[in-house]
Amino acid sequence: MKFTVERAILLKALAHVQSVxxxxxxxxxxxxxxxxAGDGILKLTATDMEIAVVEEVPGxxxxxxxxxxxxxxxxxxxxxxxxxxxxxxxxxxxxDAALKLRxxxxxxxxxxLPVEDFPSMTEGKLPHGFSLPAGQLRELVxxxxxxxxxxxxxxxxxxxxxxxxxxxxxxxxxxxATDGHRxxxxxxxxxxxxxxxxxxxxxxxxxxxxxxxxxxxxxxxxIRLSDTKIRFDIGAVQLTSKLIDxxxxxxxxxxxxxxxxxxxxxxxxxxxxxxxxxxxxxERSRPVKLSLDRNHLLLSASSAEQxxxxxxxxxxxxxxxxxxxxxxxxxxxxxDITDQITESVEFRFADGSAPTVVTDAAKPEALYVLMPMRx
Amino acid sequence: MPALCxxxxxxxxxxxxxxxxxxxxxxxxxxxxxxxxxxxxxCDAFYASxxxxxxxxxxxxxxxxxxxKRGVVAAACYIARTRGVRSAMPMFKALRLCPDAVVxxxxxxxxxxxxxxxxxLMEGLTPLVQPLSIDEAVLDLRGTAALHRxxxxxxxxxxxxxxxxEVGVTVSIGLAANRLMAKLAAExxxxxxxxxxxxxxxxxxxAPQPVTLLPGVGPALARKLEAAGFTRLGQLAALTPIxxxxxxxxxxxxxAARARGEDSRPVNxxxxxxxxxxxxxxxxxxxxxxxxxxxxxxxxxxxxxRLREKELAAAGVVLKLKTAGFALRxxxxxxxxxxxxxxxxxxxARPLLLREADGTPFRxxxxxxxxxxxxxxxxxxDLADPEAPRRAARWQAVEALRARFGEAAVVQGRGLKPRA
Numbered sequence: 001m002k003f004t005v006e007r008a009i010l011l012k013a014l015a016h017v018q019s020v021x022x023x024x025x026x027x028x029x030x031x032x033x034x035x036x037a038g039d040g041i042l043k044l045t046a047t048d049m050e051i052a053v054v055e056e057v058p059g060x061x062x063x064x065x066x067x068x069x070x071x072x073x074x075x076x077x078x079x080x081x082x083x084x085x086x087x088x089x090x091x092x093x094x095x096d097a098a099l100k101l102r103x104x105x106x107x108x109x110x111x112x113l114p115v116e117d118f119p120s121m122t123e124g125k126l127p128h129g130f131s132l133p134a135g136q137l138r139e140l141v142x143x144x145x146x147x148x149x150x151x152x153x154x155x156x157x158x159x160x161x162x163x164x165x166x167x168x169x170x171x172x173x174x175x176x177a178t179d180g181h182r183x184x185x186x187x188x189x190x191x192x193x194x195x196x197x198x199x200x201x202x203x204x205x206x207x208x209x210x211x212x213x214x215x216x217x218x219x220x221x222x223i224r225l226s227d228t229k230i231r232f233d234i235g236a237v238q239l240t241s242k243l244i245d246x247x248x249x250x251x252x253x254x255x256x257x258x259x260x261x262x263x264x265x266x267x268x269x270x271x272x273x274x275x276x277x278x279x280x281x282x283e284r285s286r287p288v289k290l291s292l293d294r295n296h297l298l299l300s301a302s303s304a305e306q307x308x309x310x311x312x313x314x315x316x317x318x319x320x321x322x323x324x325x326x327x328x329x330x331x332x333x334x335x336d337i338t339d340q341i342t343e344s345v346e347f348r349f350a351d352g353s354a355p356t357v358v359t360d361a362a363k364p365e366a367l368y369v370l371m372p373m374r375x
Numbered sequence: 376m377p378a379l380c381x382x383x384x385x386x387x388x389x390x391x392x393x394x395x396x397x398x399x400x401x402x403x404x405x406x407x408x409x410x411x412x413x414x415x416x417x418c419d420a421f422y423a424s425x426x427x428x429x430x431x432x433x434x435x436x437x438x439x440x441x442x443x444k445r446g447v448v449a450a451a452c453y454i455a456r457t458r459g460v461r462s463a464m465p466m467f468k469a470l471r472l473c474p475d476a477v478v479x480x481x482x483x484x485x486x487x488x489x490x491x492x493x494x495x496l497m498e499g500l501t502p503l504v505q506p507l508s509i510d511e512a513v514l515d516l517r518g519t520a521a522l523h524r525x526x527x528x529x530x531x532x533x534x535x536x537x538x539x540x541e542v543g544v545t546v547s548i549g550l551a552a553n554r555l556m557a558k559l560a561a562e563x564x565x566x567x568x569x570x571x572x573x574x575x576x577x578x579x580x581x582a583p584q585p586v587t588l589l590p591g592v593g594p595a596l597a598r599k600l601e602a603a604g605f606t607r608l609g610q611l612a613a614l615t616p617i618x619x620x621x622x623x624x625x626x627x628x629x630x631a632a633r634a635r636g637e638d639s640r641p642v643n644x645x646x647x648x649x650x651x652x653x654x655x656x657x658x659x660x661x662x663x664x665x666x667x668x669x670x671x672x673x674x675x676x677x678x679x680x681r682l683r684e685k686e687l688a689a690a691g692v693v694l695k696l697k698t699a700g701f702a703l704r705x706x707x708x709x710x711x712x713x714x715x716x717x718x719x720x721x722x723x724a725r726p727l728l729l730r731e732a733d734g735t736p737f738r739x740x741x742x743x744x745x746x747x748x749x750x751x752x753x754x755x756x757d758l759a760d761p762e763a764p765r766r767a768a769r770w771q772a773v774e775a776l777r778a779r780f781g782e783a784a785v786v787q788g789r790g791l792k793p794r795a
Binding site for chain 2: 149151152153154155157178179180181182183249250251253254355369371
């Protein structure tokens with residue numbers, strides 16, 4: 001195998017694929033990227049056995065087609081440090097010979113591992129397919145992924161639950177994530193072809209890789225899935241992942257319907273006040289107390305060692321008409337949600353100890369549920 | 376040197392080999408005899424002694440108390456011990472050493488009743504009684520001399536006699552200046568012993584002893600110490616705290632202090648429960664997952680019951696497995712929120728079991744609650760588990776039925792043995 005490619009093109013493709021490679025690997029071949037050159041195209045593949053990323057790079061001058069595998073992180077590091085505009089030549093004589101990389105007066109020999117050892121992730125049949133604009137997919141991910149759990153016992157919470165359902169008589173594609181303390185539920189209009197999809201749990205790592213790849217594009221992203229695998233086509237990159245084999249909880253039951261104490265507060269002022277008040281707290285959970293009265297919100301936090309802090313919001317930025325209420329939340333949980341809200345946050349409370357519903361007053365398609373904590 | 380008669384509790388004048396009042400030769404003599412206050416009391420071969428008490432025909436025979444074909448020795452009488460039988464030894468090994476032993480299945484209710492009786496007698500001596508196990512306790516008799524009109528040594532000798540008369544078993548007593556030395560003293564003179572180690576002589580007494588004498592120095596630590604050239608306690612005792620920390624990490628200074636006989640732990644009657652667990656040894660080795668799941672479920676139910684009795688909850692679980700080759704495997708999992716329900720314990724332990732059940736034959740499975748959490752706040756459920764309160768109610772109903780109609784009134788299918 002021998003080909004020449006522009007440094008910037010190779011770097012971008014390597015950046016895409018090498019991030020799925022686990023930094024600490026017990027299986028040496030999984031640290032490698034598979035390079036296949038042929039017919040003007042270079043194909044790069046990396047996998048951790050759960051996720052596989054394949055990217056096709058056109059415009060490569062292939063002198064001799066062939067395939068080999070080389071250490072992904074090292075190759076990426078080297079290419080990253082080459083000067084901008086450099087032409088990179090990769091030359092592999094075959095067999096156990098080293099992979100020679102030349103760029104200008106720089107050259108290196110990289111040790112390779114046999115192509116036959118590189119695991120191929122078989123997709124099997126992916127009977128369902130639809131596509132989503134990249135922007136919609138980003139919103140589904142951004143507004144839910146902060147709530148993904150990291151706990152091992154309830155492994156079925158370690159991802160985003162994606163499924164088709166009906167919301168107020170409208171067909172929607174819905175993403176849900178929860179760690180038990182907060183829940184995020186976001187929906188988009190149901191795309192063609194998604195009506196019959198099985199509900200699937202997409203693992204956290206896949207979600208994060210997908211989000212990185214979806215950053216650079218405005219195009220449609222094609223999605224194909226079965227009940228065990230999912231594949232995303234993002235431009236020239238193909239991301240295939242196993243799904244979490246488990247049952248997502250019946251989340252609808254925990255979304256309160258009758259919460260009637262409504263607070264509307266300006267996002268900017270509220271989020272900043274939460275951050276300032278919580279700074280006093282020395283506990284890891286940084287509890288913040290919300291004390292509500294007619295059109296008046298007092299945020300407070302205290303710590304036995306460091307003292308206490310409070311901030312009042314009223315008049316222009318707070319609307320509240322119900323009976324006085326006191327309730328506490330973790331500061332980080334509040335901020336994770338307000339980060340997803342543009343202008344006005346709407347809270348719906350039942351009382352000081354029941355789950356609270358939070359929405360973006362301007363965007364009803366995203367809904368959050370937050371468990372209060374004792375303060 | 377002050378001395379005391381262990382049979383009539385009188386002070387014996389110096390240089391007498393027998394008690395002038397009752398003629399007994401069971402004297403205890405020590406320079407600090409009447410000033411030491413910390414006592415470690417250990418019942419001699421407790422379960423076996425109770426069985427012999429109830430069946431006098433067994434008195435001259437080796438008796439082993441232990442469970443089943445595959446269980447371990449819970450207690451061995453002193454006759455069995457002369458053949459090499461020890462507690463916690465697998466039963467097959469014990470029977471190989473002592474084939475004529477009379478093996479008795481443990482009757483925990485009977486032993487607990489005797490233990491309560493002994494505990495009652497202890498509490499008559501001092502409020503500072505800290506039970507360490509069913510047959511072991513440490514007492515601090517500081518400041519009780521005026522009440523009893525006798526020094527602690529005499530009070531303890533009287534107590535030993537009372538246990539023999541009222542309960543029918545013997546105890547061994549260690550009297551010293553702190554808990555560590557009292558325990559070592561109790562071990563020194565068994566059975567029916569009364570040993571004293573004074574504060575002044577502790578370091579000299581410990582110095583020539585092997586490091587393994589110290590409680591907490593097991594085979595692994597002993598190997599580590601030996602590799603560093605430490606085999607006798609005197610060598611450890613000579614280390615300054617800084618040297619000890621450098622050589623053996625943060626536990627080093629404490630180890631060196633204990634090697635000098637220092638121990639500042641008070642006798643605390645309200646000992647905190649640190650962990651609660653339940654385990655079972657199988658009649659035959661098990662390897663298949665369904666075969667292991669059934670006893671795991673039963674142990675989860677047992678653990679749930681024990682948690683309820685102690686008003687505690689599990690914030691995490693420990694799965695314990697012992698292979699047919701006696702290798703111990705323990706695996707931990709943290710729970711998202713505390714629980715007292717067998718289903719939630721099982722759900723947390725099952726993935727741990729699945730990872731270990733690789734075809735290895737096991738002889739024992741157990742589950743423990745660790746760390747423990749207060750019962751309030753357990754099984755409230757959260758956004759990902761709205762069913763928890765209902766599960767809690769269901770389990771309570773099952774337990775209520777069992778309390779009324781017996782253990783077998785309600786049995787969950789997964790607790791049943793799979794068909795062979």
